[in-house]
Amino acid sequence: MPEISVVAPVYNQQASTLTELVRRLGASLKKTSSDFEIVLVDDGSTNDAWLTIKEMARANREVRGIHLARNFGQHVAISAGLDHADGRWVVVMDADLQDRPEVIPQLYAKAQEGYDVVFVNRARRPEPLVYRAAAALFYLVLNALSGQDYNRLQGNFSIVSSEAVRAFRLLREPGRFYGGMLRWVGFRHGSITAEHAMADAGQTSYSFRKRVRFAVNLIVSFSTRLLYFSILLGLLMAVGSFVAAGLIVIEKIRYPEYPLQGWPSVMTAIFFTAGVTNLAIGFAGLYIGQILQQTRGRPLYIVASTTR
Ligand code: UDP
Ligand code: MG
Numbered sequence: 001m002p003e004i005s006v007v008a009p010v011y012n013q014q015a016s017t018l019t020e021l022v023r024r025l026g027a028s029l030k031k032t033s034s035d036f037e038i039v040l041v042d043d044g045s046t047n048d049a050w051l052t053i054k055e056m057a058r059a060n061r062e063v064r065g066i067h068l069a070r071n072f073g074q075h076v077a078i079s080a081g082l083d084h085a086d087g088r089w090v091v092v093m094d095a096d097l098q099d100r101p102e103v104i105p106q107l108y109a110k111a112q113e114g115y116d117v118v119f120v121n122r123a124r125r126p127e128p129l130v131y132r133a134a135a136a137l138f139y140l141v142l143n144a145l146s147g148q149d150y151n152r153l154q155g156n157f158s159i160v161s162s163e164a165v166r167a168f169r170l171l172r173e174p175g176r177f178y179g180g181m182l183r184w185v186g187f188r189h190g191s192i193t194a195e196h197a198m199a200d201a202g203q204t205s206y207s208f209r210k211r212v213r214f215a216v217n218l219i220v221s222f223s224t225r226l227l228y229f230s231i232l233l234g235l236l237m238a239v240g241s242f243v244a245a246g247l248i249v250i251e252k253i254r255y256p257e258y259p260l261q262g263w264p265s266v267m268t269a270i271f272f273t274a275g276v277t278n279l280a281i282g283f284a285g286l287y288i289g290q291i292l293q294q295t296r297g298r299p300l301y302i303v304a305s306t307t308r
Pocket of ligand 2: 094096098199
């Protein structure tokens with residue numbers, strides 16, 4: 001059992017980034033323990049990332065590679081890494097060097113103070129303003145809907161004890177969110193603050209669509225409040241329609257000689273009702289989709305090959 005396993009999901013990272021990652025990890029980890037492993041999970045990259053990982057594993061016995069059969073997404077790739085990591089402590093980080101390997105000794109030291117889970121709070125986020133604004137909005141909605149207080153300063157950069165990892169492995173639901181699932185698992189949580197590095201140009205592996213899909217999935221799998229929201233909306237509309245009906249009656253009593261001017265208001269009401277009804281059905285549909293995925297009971301990921 002190595003003292004530390006590092007798990008990093010890899011999707012279309014350049015060879016130079018990966019070799020630099022392993023080099024810096026080696027330098028940083030040696031300060032903590034000479035007994036470590038680096039588990040790189042290739043999440044179905046379309047470039048030559050897997051070749052690079054295989055070469056590094058051949059040259060360096062600390063490096064292990066797991067090749068997923070296709071792109072399953074970052075959080076599934078992290079789960080695959082956690083299923084395979086043998087360490088007494090497991091560090092999870094991005095492979096693009098935005099999570100700095102030099103921070104690991106601090107993470108490890110904090111964990112030794114008696115924590116099972118320690119996350120890094122990003123002190124300064126060098127990302128563009130639009131990106132940070134979108135992230136802030138996302139966390140606002142997520143926290144409002146889930147009733148939790150997920151910290152928007154935290155990504156996936158963390159260290160987890162083998163006990164907490166073992167518990168995490170029991171969670172096999174398809175809608176995955178590393179931080180949220182760890183929180184559910186429990187144990188003692190702590191955090192440290194460290195700088196986050198700038199993203200290299202041309203390295204982001206997320207498209208806007210992929211991010212939105214992840215966000216919606218996450219909100220649906222981590223809260224049922226959307227369903228309550230549509231019930232509330234339906235109630236408000238019902239109350240509103242009673243008020244409107246009352247107004248019509250009053251109008252008819254006050255001006256009995258005028259014919260009721262109905263068409264535009266009726267059309268507006270119909271469109272509004274249809275819109276809200278569709279919204280509510282859509283919300284319910286999202287949850288049904290999750291149930292469908294869960295009942296299929298498929299494995300979370302498929303491993304195509306490993307380096308051992
Ligand atoms: N990643 C992955 N699968 C994906 C997308 C991303 O394994 O489908 C990995 C990627 O290789 C990186 C990490 O997730 O190690 C974070 O991705 P990225 O840097 O694109 O996200 P950002 O830093 O912009 O949030
Ligand atoms: Mg990144």
